[in-house]
């Protein structure tokens with residue numbers, strides 16, 4: 001067995017960290033961990049979703065997966081044993097409430113336990129972070145009531161900032177609230193520049209008396225701090241240079257020092273004023289946000305993090321947190337650890353320490369952190385890459401690494417090694433696992449990068465490469481939009497997917513539905529026009545409700561409209577939309593909520609060429625990557641505040657002032673450090689970009705002002721650009737409509753007997769899925785079977801293959817041709833999956849039919865192999881039910897086979 005209970009895995013891109021994470025997760029399950037007590041945290045919803053799918057898919061097809069060997073190594077179990085236990089583990093996983101989520105979603109879950117402690121209802125919703133009018137109104141009103149309105153105006157004028165800038169700053173500080181005690185900054189008055197100007201005047205008078213030229217004397221005039229700090233002599237130790245040299249002496253050099261010192265003091269005082277004022281305003285901003293949260297019950301993720309942090313630090317004891325969460329987390333896995341922020345880490349720390357305090361495998365509590373500091377690109381959001389090293393050391397984690405790249409072709413791996421060796425701290429060359437000869441690299445440099453990209457796309461398409469295998473990586477959302485438009489103009493028939501920005505509510509068909517809902521609810525013709533345009537319906541189409549009114553729940557209304565207007569196109573986005581609709585009770589609040597819905601669309605045009613930002617591409621891989629330079633100038637704007645850290649702890653906050661570094665050495669150091677961190681961040685982003693390609697990578701760089709400047713690229717071409725052999729997945733036919741419905745009553749143990757004997761697949765999953773389909777099937781009609789089938793697909797598509805899914809459908813369909821079955825169902829009150837306690841045992845009745853004159857119990861089976869046992873079981877149900885009902889109870893066994901249905905009465 002090769003299993004370290006507390007392990008950090010730090011390895012380069014493409015080396016199999018995500019692979020290792022799913023191996024670890026599955027190994028835990030095979031070692032007996034309870035899936036409900038394993039928390040796996042990722043950074044994006046997408047990775048959480050992918051991880052879930054990967055775990056299910058690996059388990060389902062374990063015998064053919066690379067993971068099998070790795071799991072055997074970790075668990076110490078043989079591959080045969082693992083395969084024997086596979087169904088059991090899969091069943092356990094299907095039953096569990098799996099906790100694979102984003103850090104944010106996990107925090108929201110914890111906060112719900114303590115919502116009342118912070119004056120919130122536990123059912124608060126998570127919305128988009130709002131910087132909306134309501135917040136501004138609330139903020140201004142509170143400023144007025146606290147007599148701070150004048151100081152707000154004075155502050156904006158003094159600092160020459162618009163109210164919007166002040167708001168953005170407050171919002172930014174809100175993300176750092178827990179690290180930064182803004183309320184601790186004392187109030188200070190705005191300093192006068194006069195002392196500095198007086199010294200400057202003394203220097204001017206001195207040089208005037210010496211006879212310095214008018215041009216020279218002009219440098220000793222200034223009106224503002226900005227002008228003063230721009231003076232070049234402040235960068236010097238004395239006046240021993242240029243025209244001044246002739247007249248410089250100790251007196252005037254001492255004055256220069258005096259001026260610098262006065263300026264340093266002035267800058268400090270200005271900073272104190274700024275932070276003092278900001279602190280006051282921040283207090284109001286924070287309170288405004290809290291008030292709005294309480295009033296609306298809606299929080300953003302920053303709110304969740306801040307509230308949780310405050311709770312931990314101030315309002316509840318950590319032990320209490322353990323107590324409330326006790327037993328819920330025994331195994332913690334964190335992906336992309338390098339992007340964890342200090343605050344997030346501190347929130348997790350009680351859980352981490354609780355796990356770490358155990359005795360590893362003996363107590364069976366484990367930690368697994370995975371990351372790559374070279375890919376740390378979220379410093380602007382609080383990500384602290386130093387945290388990884390800190391955590392490894394302070395928690396005494398075992399450290400593992402991986403040196404082989406399984407993602408990219410050897411050509412790509414060699415190129416990345418070449419480019420980054422020596423340029424990136426701690427870069428170690430990777431080996432390539434793939435065989436040589438199938439990769440391609442090119443670097444093209446030109447003044448006009450747009451045409452390079454278009455040519456490259458044309459070249460790749462000419463090779464017969466499918467658009468869905470190509471990704472164009474760009475640097476900003478704006479660039480992504482520009483390229484989408486450009487590509488569509490040049491390749492009109494090519495589908496382009498803009499992954500960076502598409503929200504669910506921006507998907508064309510969903511937008512059409514929202515317009516239709518608005519038209520039917522508000523009656524404004526403009527919405528009708530919008531619906532007709534978006535849906536392609538003619539203006540003459542009568543838009544009225546057919547058999548439901550707008551007073552019904554949104555889910556019902558939306559379902560009716562989709563069906564009536566034939567809007568369903570098979571896209572997953574409809575499922576998401578229906579899920580959102582099901583959260584609201586009436587149309588108005590649903591429509592209102594849609595305005596703020598930030599959910600991203602899932603499946604826009606899955607066949608198209610993808611254009612996405614480097615940041616969005618993190619953790620993903622594509623067959624062919626075209627990496628484009630940044631359009632426009634590559635500028636780094638400086639922030640208003642400069643934060644200086646000692647590893648993971650915030651040490652100081654400085655107010656940024658151009659030229660301040662020449663009079664303040666502390667500020668100069670902080671600025672240099674900031675610049676070097678910025679440089680590292682940018683290099684890390686390039687590393688992420690260069691490591692996404694599986695087969696080919698083409699870099700299109702600008703000859704001037706390029707983001708690739710630090711990489712010293714030269715034009716080159718290596719290898720052969722060729723098509724991927726892997727066949728394209730058959731395009732999915734549009735599926736009929738799915739209606740989300742809670743599936744809560746399934747009792748898997750009740751179907752176990754039958755499943756064990758299922759000759760069809762020998763699989764528990766198949767049996768569970770069969771029961772699920774029958775439970776979801778309302779009314780035993782053809783139309784409702786299709787809905788139930790979609791619910792089935794939605795839940796089981798990742799664990800059953802297409803053939804099994806279809807067989808399940810056909811088996812259920814046979815029931816529609818079984819006259820005896822239909823006549824039993826006819827006119828009955830239908831109850832499914834009914835729990836029953838009898839002789840101290842819990843039973844689960846598949847189908848219970850209440851007629852006015854009799855009760856019918858039906859048990860589904862898939863084979864007649866153990867028919868005697870089946871009859872005994874149904875007889876037991878009849879016996880139990882006879883004690884509940886006064887009516888006669890009939891029992892039937894319904895054999896569902898591939899060939900047809902057989903209904904056998906229990907005599």
Ligand SMILES: Nc1ncnc2c1ncn2[C@@H]1O[C@H](COP(=O)(O)OP(=O)(O)OP(=O)(O)O)[C@@H](O)[C@H]1O
Nearest residue numbers: 012013014015016017018019020066372406407619
């Ligand atoms: N041991 C392995 N054997 C075969 N294939 C592997 C192995 N490990 C990883 N792979 C494959 O290599 C590719 C890259 O792996 P993975 O995504 O886990 O890398 P990663 O380290 O998480 O990369 P990144 O840091 O860029 O996110 C995937 O397609 C994965 O299936």
